[in-house]
Amino acid sequence: MNATTGLTKMTSHELARIVFHHKELFILDVRNETEFSDWKIEGKGIEIINIPYFDLIDGVDSALDKIPENKPLLVVCAKEGSSVFVAEQIVEAGRTNVSYLEGGMKAWSEHLEPVKVGDLKDGGSLYQFVRIGKGCLSYMVLSNGEAAVVDTLRMTDVFEQFAREKNVKIAHTIDTHLHADHISGGRQLAAKEGATYWLPPKDATEVTFSYESLEDGKEIEVGKSKINIQPVYSPGHTIGSTSLIVDDQYLLTGDILFITSIGRPDLAGKAEDWVGDLRTTLYTRFKELSNDLIVLPAHFGKVTELGEGGKVAARLGDLYQDNPGLNITDEAEFRRTVTENLPPQPNAYQEIRQTNMGKINPSEEEQREMEIGPNRCAVHDQ
Amino acid sequence: MQADITVDTKGMACPMPIVKAKKALDNLEPGQIMEVVSTDKGSVNDFQAWVKQTNHELVHYVEENGVFTFYVKKQ
Known part of the structure; x- marks a missing residue:
């Protein structure tokens, strides 16, 4: 005072x-x-x-x-x-x-608030970082002195500080896809911490840097007791979009599936081409997974999606009941929903994609301006 | 452009450019022109919104090397 x-x-x-x-x-x-x-x-x-x-x-x-x-x-x-x-x-x-x-x-806009999602089987834990002003979510998997950060936001110091507090070394940074609404901190954080940076190869055809391929069949281990991160190819928002099953309990869906909406397929200019992939991912591939997986998306659209203590999470089986994007039985209607009357595209999304590919290197102030405004990665964000 | 008064707000941050500009404009007669020079990029949109809302006229606006110059005609 x-x-x-x-x-x-x-x-x-x-x-x-x-x-x-x-x-x-x-x-x-x-x-x-x-x-x-x-x-x-x-x-x-x-x-x-x-x-x-x-x-x-x-x-x-x-x-x-x-x-x-x-x-x-x-x-x-x-x-x-x-x-x-x-x-x-x-x-x-x-x-x-x-x-x-x-x-x-x-x-x-830049504030990240860590929220504990839950414990992992071996004594590790999973945290969600809520960028509440912009609706973005990052994750940190901690286990036996090591950590993996998923969909790292630009403010890498927050993750570094959190890892220090928890006494863990960041061993992996993983992007579920090439982001179009915010600048990824994954590559920068990996370089600073000596970690491995993972990106789906199909989203990385134009990138200017080296990375580890995030693909089905590969397993990412965190800590001595081997918390397992299993990639699940789930295209549709981008052609490379890959979800992650963590510890057989959690499904990190990136921008494919949100709590009250689904991913939009148009941010790389290929809505028509990717609608089929989006449909297959949501209506076939995810249906084959356990209904008890807890879905953890990379965004929320409305503040009402924030649950207990600020956490954004829902059971996959419940989303098949309640999420309007998972309940469009008619394929033609689905195609219309995800390609027509979409919300405006995120601010500077083309430049953000170029930055995330390493093609342009804007200053911190320019990056901040590029990220102004809401994320708008979902079909129903109006 | 010929101005009746010039308000130099270089180096000042929000809200000072508009506070200074408003005080200067209050002392002008209708039809007179005020020139405002600012280096605060953040106030550019505010300045335009303020002029519009107060029914004055933004007659000219230039940006050169990070310096913004506005010419406002008082109503």
């Missing part, structure tokens, strides 16, 4: 805990309308309004009428400066329990 203003700083970590635990928070977002309508902070206990800061330069009276006095208030903007400017005026007007978001939406 700043003694002179009575204004408190809230970190992205603190905000993530509020969202995960459905606590009540009123948010005043002071960015411009376009940015607000593109993406914003969401959560079950969150109530949010948008008044651009440039409407509040001469005073905040017009905003005070819209802000309830009985709820904690968080003011957010793009980076931080404008939220402090507005929040200070609100505190001066006599309001209490007012905070601003440290680092603004930029920090929120």
